[in-house]
Amino acid sequence: MSDRLTIHYRLRCDDGQSPAAKAGEIALEQTVELPEECLSPEILGRVVGRVEEVDEEGNAWIARISYSPEAIGGELPQLLNLIFGNVSMKSGIRVEAIDWPESVLELLPGPRHGVEGLRRMCGVENERPLLCAAVKPLGLSARELADLCRRLALAGVDIVKDDHSLADQSWAPFEERLALCQEAVTAANRETGGSTLYFPNLTGGLGELRPRLSQIRRAGCRGAMMSPMILGLDVVRTLADTSELAILGHPALAGSYFAADHGIAPELLLGEIFRLIGCDGVIYPNVGGRFVLDRHDCLAINDRLRRPLAGCLPAFPVPGGGIDGRRIGDWVDRYGPDTIFLFGTSLYREPDLTAAAKALASKLR
Amino acid sequence: MSDRLTIHYRLRCDDGQSPAAKAGEIALEQTVELPEECLSPEILGRVVGRVEEVDEEGNAWIARISYSPEAIGGELPQLLNLIFGNVSMKSGIRVEAIDWPESVLELLPGPRHGVEGLRRMCGVENERPLLCAAVKPLGLSARELADLCRRLALAGVDIVKDDHSLADQSWAPFEERLALCQEAVTAANRETGGSTLYFPNLTGGLGELRPRLSQIRRAGCRGAMMSPMILGLDVVRTLADTSELAILGHPALAGSYFAADHGIAPELLLGEIFRLIGCDGVIYPNVGGRFVLDRHDCLAINDRLRRPLAGCLPAFPVPGGGIDGRRIGDWVDRYGPDTIFLFGTSLYREPDLTAAAKALASKLR
Numbered sequence: 001m002s003d004r005l006t007i008h009y010r011l012r013c014d015d016g017q018s019p020a021a022k023a024g025e026i027a028l029e030q031t032v033e034l035p036e037e038c039l040s041p042e043i044l045g046r047v048v049g050r051v052e053e054v055d056e057e058g059n060a061w062i063a064r065i066s067y068s069p070e071a072i073g074g075e076l077p078q079l080l081n082l083i084f085g086n087v088s089m090k091s092g093i094r095v096e097a098i099d100w101p102e103s104v105l106e107l108l109p110g111p112r113h114g115v116e117g118l119r120r121m122c123g124v125e126n127e128r129p130l131l132c133a134a135v136k137p138l139g140l141s142a143r144e145l146a147d148l149c150r151r152l153a154l155a156g157v158d159i160v161k162d163d164h165s166l167a168d169q170s171w172a173p174f175e176e177r178l179a180l181c182q183e184a185v186t187a188a189n190r191e192t193g194g195s196t197l198y199f200p201n202l203t204g205g206l207g208e209l210r211p212r213l214s215q216i217r218r219a220g221c222r223g224a225m226m227s228p229m230i231l232g233l234d235v236v237r238t239l240a241d242t243s244e245l246a247i248l249g250h251p252a253l254a255g256s257y258f259a260a261d262h263g264i265a266p267e268l269l270l271g272e273i274f275r276l277i278g279c280d281g282v283i284y285p286n287v288g289g290r291f292v293l294d295r296h297d298c299l300a301i302n303d304r305l306r307r308p309l310a311g312c313l314p315a316f317p318v319p320g321g322g323i324d325g326r327r328i329g330d331w332v333d334r335y336g337p338d339t340i341f342l343f344g345t346s347l348y349r350e351p352d353l354t355a356a357a358k359a360l361a362s363k364l365r
Numbered sequence: 366m367s368d369r370l371t372i373h374y375r376l377r378c379d380d381g382q383s384p385a386a387k388a389g390e391i392a393l394e395q396t397v398e399l400p401e402e403c404l405s406p407e408i409l410g411r412v413v414g415r416v417e418e419v420d421e422e423g424n425a426w427i428a429r430i431s432y433s434p435e436a437i438g439g440e441l442p443q444l445l446n447l448i449f450g451n452v453s454m455k456s457g458i459r460v461e462a463i464d465w466p467e468s469v470l471e472l473l474p475g476p477r478h479g480v481e482g483l484r485r486m487c488g489v490e491n492e493r494p495l496l497c498a499a500v501k502p503l504g505l506s507a508r509e510l511a512d513l514c515r516r517l518a519l520a521g522v523d524i525v526k527d528d529h530s531l532a533d534q535s536w537a538p539f540e541e542r543l544a545l546c547q548e549a550v551t552a553a554n555r556e557t558g559g560s561t562l563y564f565p566n567l568t569g570g571l572g573e574l575r576p577r578l579s580q581i582r583r584a585g586c587r588g589a590m591m592s593p594m595i596l597g598l599d600v601v602r603t604l605a606d607t608s609e610l611a612i613l614g615h616p617a618l619a620g621s622y623f624a625a626d627h628g629i630a631p632e633l634l635l636g637e638i639f640r641l642i643g644c645d646g647v648i649y650p651n652v653g654g655r656f657v658l659d660r661h662d663c664l665a666i667n668d669r670l671r672r673p674l675a676g677c678l679p680a681f682p683v684p685g686g687g688i689d690g691r692r693i694g695d696w697v698d699r700y701g702p703d704t705i706f707l708f709g710t711s712l713y714r715e716p717d718l719t720a721a722a723k724a725l726a727s728k729l730r
Contacts, residue, residue, distance in 0.1 A: 029655070032502030033528055038713045039502065047504030047536070070534055071503065077568045077595045078532035081617050085529070085595065088620030089656040137397030137404065138436065139412030163398055164450070167443035169435055171412070203442045206603040230442045230450065232597020238571040252446050255453030256621045256628045263621045290394070291454040348403045 004066040006052065006099040007083060011061045012092030012261045023051045023063035026093065029086050031071055047071065060261070062096065069103045076234045076277070079104065084264055095264045098272070105310040108237070108276035113246045114313025115306070115338050118280050121222050121246060122158040123195030127337045131156075131364050132248075132318060133357060134344040135181065136163035142172040146180035148353070153188030153196035155357035156365075159340065160185060161225050162201035164250045174204070175215060182219045199223045199248055202239070203231065213243055222246055223280070229253040233277055240278025248318060249279035258292060266297045271304025274315075281316035281340050289321025298335075306338055316340045325356065328363050369431040371417065371464040372448060376426045377457030377626045388416045388428035391458065394451050396436055412436065425626070427461065434468045441599045441642070444469065449629055460629045463637070470675040473602070473641035478611045479678025480671070480703050483645050486587050486611060487523040488560030492702045496521075496729050497683060498722060499709040500546065501528035507537040511545035513718070518553035518561035520722035521730075524705065525550060526590050527566035529615045539569070540580060547584045564588045564613055567604070574600065578608055587611055588645070594618040598642055605643025613683060614644035623657060631662045636669025636682075646681035646705050654686025663700075671703055681705045690725050697729070 011022050024036075027049030032039060039048065052064040072079045087093050113121065122130055133152045135145050145166070152160045160181075168174040178200050185198040202224040204212055209231070216224050223246030228236040230253050240247045251270055257263035264273075266284070274282045282305055285291030287298050302317040320342035323331055328341065343360060350356035376387050389401075392414030397404060404413065417429040437444045452458050478486065487495055498517045500510050510531070517525045525546075533539040543565050550563040567589040569577055574596070581589050588611030593601040595618050605612045616635055622628035629638075631649070639647045647670055650656030652663050667682040685707035688696055693706065708725060715721035 025655075031530060032504065033499075033530065034502050034710055034713055038710070043502055043504040047502065070536065071530070073532040073534035075532060075568065075570050075573070077570070077592070078530070078534075080595050081530060081532075081568075081592065084621075085592070085617035086620075086656075088618050089616065089623070089650050089658075090620070091657050134398075137399050137408055137412065139397065139408040165396060165398065165436070165443070165446060167438040167440060167446075169438035169443075171435065203440065203446075205440050205442070206597075206599050208440070227442070227446065227450070230445050230597075232571075232595075232600050234571050235597050235600065251454065252450035253453050255451075255455070256449075256624070258454070259621070259624060259627065262624065285454050290390075291451075292456050293454075345399055345403070348399055 002066070002099060003069065003101045003103065005069055005072070005082070005101055005104055006064055006066040007095060008097040009063045009065065010057070010094040010096050010261070011063055013061060014092070019054045019061035019063065020051070023054050023065060026063065026087055027051055027065050029090070030082055031067065033086070069101050072104060074107060076107065076237055080233060092261055094259070094262055095268060097265070097268060100310070102310065105276070105312065110276050110309070110312030111247070111278055111280040111315045112240065112244070113280045115316055117313070118246050118316060122197060124158065129332055129337050129364050130158040130316070130340040131361050132159040132161060132340050132342045133157045133347055134161055134163050134342065136344060136348070138163060138165045138169065139171050142177040142180045145172055145177055146184040149181040149198055150184035150188050151354040152357050153185045153194065154192060155354050156192065156194055156361035157196055157357050159197045159199055161199040161248060163344070164201050164225060164227060164252055166201050167203045174212060178215060178219050178221070182221055186220065197222050199225050199246070201225045203227065206235070209235065209239060213239060213245070216245065217243065223248065225250055227252040228274060228277060233273070237277040246280040247278055249274040249282045251284055255292065265300070266293055267300035267304045271301040275305050276312065279315055281318045283318040283320055283342060286319035286322040291321065302335055302339070314338065318342050320344065325360050328360060332364070367431070367464060368434065368466045368468065370434055370437070370447070370466055370469055371429055371431040372460060373462040374428045374430065375422070375459040375461050375626070376428055378426060379457070384419045384426035384428065385416070388419050388430060391428065391452055392416055392430050394455070395447055396432065398451065434466055437469060439472060441472065441602055445598060457626055459624070459627055460633060462630070462633060465675070467675065470641070470677065475641050475674070475677030476643055476645040476680045477605065477609070478645045480681055482678070483611050483681060487562060489523065494697055494702050494729050495523040495681070495705040496726050497524040497526060497705045497707045498522045498712055499526055499528050499707065501709060501713070503528060503530045503534065504536050507542040507545045510537055510542055511549040514546045514563055515549035515553050516719040517722050518550045518559065519557060520719050521557065521559055521726035522561055522722050524562045524564055526564040526613060528709070529566050529590060529592060529617055531566050532568045539577060543580060543584050543586070547586055551585065562587050564590050566590045568592065568596065571600070574604060578604060578610070581610065582608065588613065590615055592617040593639060593642060598638070602642040611645040612643055614639040614647045616649055620657065630665070631658055632665035632669045636666040640670050640680045641677065644680055646683045648683040648685055648707060651684035651687040656686065667700055667704070679703065683707050685709065690721065693725060693728050
């Protein structure tokens with residue numbers, strides 16, 4: 001493991017600029033924001049990114065640029081800035097992968113519970129995939145949402161989670177929803193002997209997040225869902241770091257980074273960065289659903305969430321959408337048992353939600 | 366002013382979907398995440414976005430969809446989610462403009478100081494543009510950076526600000542840099558009788574931000590720079606709301622939203638949303654510099670920062686880059702006096718930084 005942070009950028013150079021010149025510009029832009037002729041040899045050697053290699057790949061180029069971890073100064077916001085801050089405003093640059101040095105991985109210890117911990121929380125002893133269902137829609141009362149929680153828990157769903165648009169709307173205020181939904185799940189578990197978990201959506205103004213986190217713990221929840229791109233990545237990292245809760249990361253607002261020749265590869269952002277900031281599971285829009293990720297992206301996200309990465313625990317991929325419940329077995333074969341399958345719309349389309357959820361749950365056992 | 370939040374989306378429909386169908390999908394996706402057939406008439410009427418109009422415009426369509434402010438639940442993160450959360454992961458959707466209802470503007474009161482307040486802070490009585498210069502590069506010691514501050518303040522620059530990559534690196538730790546830079550500017554002001562301000566870059570892990578904000582105030586600074594897309598928009602809103610500091614917003618990491626047929630229009634994100642969360646000035650990459658915004662974008666950003674918007678004060682546009690100091694007069698004519706011109710590279714290219722900054726300052730007086 002090198003002691004430098006190496007970023008792999010995919011470059012499109014259709015503006016006549018040479019790939020080497022474009023890589024050199026990135027190395028300056030992301031550190032000193034000055035052209036070479038304004039820099040001392042010392043700053044050039046110690047601070048500016050070092051272009052390690054530029055290779056042609058198809059009709060693009062891959063530039064590997066390494067940075068001194070000193071440039072990060074021990075904090076996630078400056079790491080994000082180093083990765084893509086100013087170059088986000090240049091065209092034809094996509095961050096494909098990062099080789100992390102140990103010193104940076106120490107800043108970002110990753111999930112607290114990971115795949116094994118979350119499976120244990122759900123009382124699942126064998127290596128089967130978990131079933132997650134979303135409670136929706138926005139606009140129902142807390143009591144109506146709690147009734148859906150009850151039915152999904154009775155059906156044997158492992159994790160029942162709020163839809164990510166459920167915040168603190170007057171239709172179902174956060175505190176009331178939290179209490180009623182957790183109570184409903186607890187009562188259903190008592191009835192079935194099961195261990196269904198309820199994960200509320202944690203959102204809110206910065207000042208509300210900690211009080212809500214405490215309410216979530218006091219209500220007896222073991223985890224929560226958060227949207228890192230909306231709340232701020234370091235906000236989620238901090239909340240993950242200072243609570244015992246399992247965290248499901250939601251990809252809302254992340255989609256603008258996923259253009260073909262600009263942004264941050266989805267497997268890096270959702271699969272690696274979300275994992276490193278502490279998500280125990282990461283929701284992503286599955287291929288074949290309503291969103292843009294393709295088969296390759298989904299498999300790559302799964303891989304990055306699970307693969308060995310220093311001392312960081314593996315996290316669960318949580319593909320949502322695009323899955324026909326009757327073919328769930330094919331998806332298990334494709335994605336493997338360390339997956340949480342998230343169902344929403346396809347369950348609510350069925351005439352009997354409980355029966356549909358029960359059928360799914362039995363297929364995963 | 367309508368009491369609903371109306372979002373103008375530009376749609377590209379080259380996948381054979383009709384614009385009306387695409388608009389209808391957005392209205393569902395951003396609220397209930399369920400198809401119509403799963404919804405009660407009550408939820409459909411009260412909660413789902415309402416497609417008000419879909420008009421052809423060039424080779425695209427503009428859909429105006431209105432939402433009940435109830436769906437926002439009084440918080441900025443859910444507002445961001447409503448604007449672009451899940452649809453960020455669909456293709457061919459760009460948020461062009463928002464008609465804000467009063468109830469939402471009350472949540473987001475905008476700049477504390479605005480154009481007039483910031484001009485007053487700089488001791489500028491006539492209606493001239495302000496001059497801002499960046500202190501750089503990353504890698505210099507706090508003492509070296511402070512010496513640059515001193516020279517820029519002696520030259521009569523109105524605001525001297527940290528480069529946005531200056532965080533808490535060991536090369537120039539935050540606290541030491543803050544103290545030395547502010548001292549240098551204070552000493553220079555004493556010598557010249559001027560009122561140059563020093564704005565440090567406020568970054569850091571969530572737990573560091575408040576202590577650093579206090580240090581900034583104790584050091585005697587009147588403002589700070591922050592990068593909302595990196596720190597989190599509600600983090601910046603909260604810090605702006607709970608401090609007396611003037612805030613310069615930096616666009617780092619915002620560029621992925623600025624694709625031609627996907628994302629959020631730069632004038633909306635930088636010109637309106639950054640203003641509403643409390644930025645007194647917003648830095649953007651000027652046309653002709655190293656980045657992607659064009660002339661239209663820059664003028665639109667200027668317009669959105671300054672135009673009347675309920676009780677919200679106007680904020681300063683802060684174009685950076687792309688300006689030849691010898692032609693600064695043309696830029697003043699183009700952008701008007703309520704502009705802060707930000708210089709970096711072009712100053713550092715000059716053989717004598719102080720003389721170059723002095724020449725610029727005198728041209729703006």
